[in-house]
Amino acid sequence: MVEFATAMLAIAAAFVLFAVVALYRVYAGPTIHDRVIAVNVAGTNTVIAIALVAAAFEESVFLDVALVYALLNFLLSIAFSKFNVEHGGVL
Amino acid sequence: MTPVEWAIVGLALLGAFFGAVAAIGLIRMPDVYTRAHAASKSDTLGAVLTIAAVAVALQSDLSTVKSVFLLLFMFITNPTAAHAIARAAQDQGIEPWTTENEP
Numbered sequence: 001m002v003e004f005a006t007a008m009l010a011i012a013a014a015f016v017l018f019a020v021v022a023l024y025r026v027y028a029g030p031t032i033h034d035r036v037i038a039v040n041v042a043g044t045n046t047v048i049a050i051a052l053v054a055a056a057f058e059e060s061v062f063l064d065v066a067l068v069y070a071l072l073n074f075l076l077s078i079a080f081s082k083f084n085v086e087h088g089g090v091l
Numbered sequence: 092m093t094p095v096e097w098a099i100v101g102l103a104l105l106g107a108f109f110g111a112v113a114a115i116g117l118i119r120m121p122d123v124y125t126r127a128h129a130a131s132k133s134d135t136l137g138a139v140l141t142i143a144a145v146a147v148a149l150q151s152d153l154s155t156v157k158s159v160f161l162l163l164f165m166f167i168t169n170p171t172a173a174h175a176i177a178r179a180a181q182d183q184g185i186e187p188w189t190t191e192n193e194p
Contacts, residue, residue: 073172
């Protein structure tokens with residue numbers, strides 16, 4: 001019989017593994033946009049892992065950390081895609 | 092584990108499956124647009140399913156509301172970010188991959 005917290009932590013570990021797999025694309029991927037997409041995926045997986053750890057330990061404080069991390073992750077992607085290329089006026 | 096906890100673990104496992112699909116697509120797809128496609132859609136669905144599991148798992152009212160906010164935020168921002176990156180790639184003049192590029 002599996003403990004509930006253990007199952008949640010195992011799924012969080014799986015998401016961390018997927019984030020590490022995405023980091024291969026950051027290392028390899030030929031254009032800068034590949035790298036930004038891969039960093040975005042790694043950040044999303046990190047947010048999910050933090051939320052799962054919050055569920056496993058029943059610490060709702062970790063959800064605030066996850067929210068702030070999600071905001072920073074979104075800001076990073078938008079900033080890179082906007083400031084990297086001239087659209088005829090940034091933002 | 093209670094039946095509710097089995098349901099939570101089932102939702103989270105479904106989310107982990109979509110996370111795995113996103114990771115495989117990010118590695119295996121041939122160019123930036125197909126990678127953005129795999130990453131944005133699969134990873135958003137995986138995030139939404141897993142955070143829904145967290146929202147069910149946390150019993151207090153406030154943390155459930157926080158989880159639902161996080162879920163909605165991910166659901167809106169993740170495709171927006173992927174769209175912005177793909178548009179930046181197109182503005183930079185990166186050609187989409189076609190079968191003629193096959194060696």
